[in-house]
Amino acid sequence: MATPTVTAALNGSVFTPGQQMLLTVTYSDADTQPLTVTIVITDAKGNSSAPVKTTVVIDPLTLTVTDDSGRAWARVSDNGAVAVYRSVA
């Protein structure tokens, strides 16, 4: 299995109290692949159902965010490759 990659970027480096801080996390893993599985059920007489499609993710990543100042970060969005977290200075 491959080692995942991650980068973290803030919308600034110096904040004043009360200011909104946004953290953008970009992450990936070569093993993480969305697959589409198509299922068709066929009975003993050879009658087949209509195909049904479903999506599965192979080796999904777990993302954690910690802050040594104790500030809480709330997830605003996450599309599987880019996640945005928000906190307040």
Next chain:
Amino acid sequence: MARVTVSVRDAGGHTATATADYTIRRQPVLGGYYLSGGADPTADMAGGNFRSLTQYRSFADGYIFPGYNRPWLITLGKAGVMMNMVLELKHYGAPDGPQTFTVDGTTYTVPAPSMTIQQRSGTTWPKAYGYGQVVNGQCDGLFARALSQYRTLGFGVNIQLASEFDTDHEFGTTEAGVAYTWAQSDARAVQAVNYILTWFKARTLPGGTTFSVGIAGFNRDCFRRIHPEELMARLDFLQWNAYATNASHTALARFRRTKDWAVADLGPVALSRPVLIAEWGVRVAEIPNQAAWIATVPAAIVQLNAEGAPWIARTNYFNSGWGTLTPKATGLAALRAAYATPPYV
């Protein structure tokens, strides 16, 4: 410096981490002042780290910006002193009949003020333009006159609407013969403030213009009623005043009282706003050593700001009334010393 660490982990236990560093910079708190009678404070401020000033004007007055015979306000403002201009619907006692005047070519007639406030028994109740008069558009000329003068200043100011709504409403109000309770008066004031904000924000304002509402902050229910989130979304500061009038009053306790109510009762928008202390003071009758009390203020503000939002951004000493510095030279020296220490530098 603070560090946020992000890590990802796959099903097989492979991990990767990334970090991002940031700093929270606390800008210095602005030490400020007010001199009795709205008098020229330039001499008192000279040589000290005074960066903020409170002033009071009545919308009834024909001279709001900079004020009658107050050219020094322009000098101080252009020198970077941040102005907190308290604009009041309260009538200061000039002849209070209807007014007709022309602003930038448009003639307005504004009726006589129809409300009484500060209805303490045994006193003469001051008049004020009524909240009904405001929302009915009868006071638009007053706002137009103020804005026209404001545009000539050359800098932006904070416009604090009312000095202390709690003091104004404590004993109810009466407009056009109808009596309103304290709570009703608060609700009506919020409507009037919203009207005034809409009026000003629909027009071109000098850069740096901010708005707040005025409140002493001595009553928790009133403080909550005056700060609905929908209103706070249109305002730039929280505001309250802090006075020591008892020997047992510490600076930390006096600045903290209203903050604690804010934290407990107000919403996230309100708490995201910095705090402008328009007045603070020490009453010499109970606390003869004003200088010693003033010397404890910087540490109190540091502690309160370290505890979290809302963050106190400006503190203006009220050298008048309860706060009168006695002797003045000793008090001013204490103020100068306080404003020369963190969080003021």
